[in-house]
Amino acid sequence: PEPLLRIEGLHVEFPTEDGVVHAVDGVSMEVNPGEIVAVVGESGSGKSVTAMSVLRLLREPPARVRADALTFRGQDLRAMPPRRLRAVRGGPVGMIFQDPMTALNPVMTIGDQIAEAVLLHQERRDRRAAQARAVELLELVGVPDPGQRARQYPHEFSGGMRQRAMIAMAIANDPDLIIADEPTTALDVTIQAQVLDLIQKAQAETGAATVLITHDLGVVAELADRVVVMYAGRVMETAGVEDLFVRPRHPYTVGLLASLPRMDTDTDALDPIPGNPPNMSNPPPGCPFHPRCPLARERCRAERPALLDLGGGRRSACHFPEEVGP
Ligand code: SF4
Numbered sequence: 001p002e003p004l005l006r007i008e009g010l011h012v013e014f015p016t017e018d019g020v021v022h023a024v025d026g027v028s029m030e031v032n033p034g035e036i037v038a039v040v041g042e043s044g045s046g047k048s049v050t051a052m053s054v055l056r057l058l059r060e061p062p063a064r065v066r067a068d069a070l071t072f073r074g075q076d077l078r079a080m081p082p083r084r085l086r087a088v089r090g091g092p093v094g095m096i097f098q099d100p101m102t103a104l105n106p107v108m109t110i111g112d113q114i115a116e117a118v119l120l121h122q123e124r125r126d127r128r129a130a131q132a133r134a135v136e137l138l139e140l141v142g143v144p145d146p147g148q149r150a151r152q153y154p155h156e157f158s159g160g161m162r163q164r165a166m167i168a169m170a171i172a173n174d175p176d177l178i179i180a181d182e183p184t185t186a187l188d189v190t191i192q193a194q195v196l197d198l199i200q201k202a203q204a205e206t207g208a209a210t211v212l213i214t215h216d217l218g219v220v221a222e223l224a225d226r227v228v229v230m231y232a233g234r235v236m237e238t239a240g241v242e243d244l245f246v247r248p249r250h251p252y253t254v255g256l257l258a259s260l261p262r263m264d265t266d267t268d269a270l271d272p273i274p275g276n277p278p279n280m281s282n283p284p285p286g287c288p289f290h291p292r293c294p295l296a297r298e299r300c301r302a303e304r305p306a307l308l309d310l311g312g313g314r315r316s317a318c319h320f321p322e323e324v325g326p
């Protein structure tokens with residue numbers, strides 16, 4: 001069966017003064033109906049750029065986007081005219097961004113913005129019904145006193161409340177897919193858990209598949225069904241969430257797991273991966289992880305590893321996946 005979202009051979013380049021930055025370098029992944037897929041990796045690994053290019057949110061030019069396939073519900077997103085794309089965004093695809101302040105209109109009340117999102121995807125534009133729906137949605141996402149709060153502006157909302165309003169907008173039209181890009185990164189730790197719970201609830205309520213972009217493996221463990229690990233604009237590993245944590249099959253995943261704060265000790269002894277992600281205008285030859293990889297050897301410096309199917313829904317872009325241990 002056709003997956004809900006299919007990305008194949010995605011490349012995204014940005015020309016800069018220092019040369020062409022290859023931000024996404026041949027990424028393939030698919031998202032099936034109803035599943036939560038976490039896309040993880042350090043910042044600069046191409047996670048957000050991948051998500052943004054799917055919905056054609058990057059300015060092209062300067063960005064250059066090409067792909068072998070880019071489909072949503074079997075329809076080619078590359079061939080879709082801008083009008084149709086706008087109807088997809090905020091309709092069957094809901095989006096939640098890291099900083100709701102940049103995604104919200106500062107001079108429009110929260111209620112009007114949510115109502116607007118509802119109206120955009122309605123045949124009969126019924127403003128009163130849309131306003132009522134906005135209040136209902138605010139209540140659903142746990143904004144207290146929703147009738148009152150609907151008349152306020154984004155700056156009158158706290159960060160956590162703004163993120164709730166964004167989630168209300170994302171689910172306003174009963175989406176099939178929710179794309180959440182670092183939805184809790186800008187929030188206080190105590191609020192993070194509430195917003196994560198809410199995303200989980202929104203997902204359960206709408207049955208929407210969810211792509212959750214995050215650098216936080218704790219979030220992954222809590223929410224995801226499946227994980228895509230990215231590094232240097234490429235997919236390093238994909239696996240079911242349990243398999244990934246119990247038996248990673250890529251050295252980069254092992255490094256990420258080792259840098260996770262330990263629950264079983266009272267130190268939060270982080271063991272970060274030595275070195276830094278590569279400069280994407282001049283990435284290393286062969287495996288992009290080789291300068292940081294404890295298993296690296298000659299072949300790794302010369303030959304780019306393909307993303308190989310290891311069976312059981314697992315893929316790894318390492319020449320020596322059988323040598324990888326936790
Ligand atoms: Fe490490 Fe080589 Fe595997 Fe790359 S291909 S992750 S350098 S062992």
Ligand code: MG
Nearest residue numbers: 043047048182
């Ligand atoms: Mg990002």
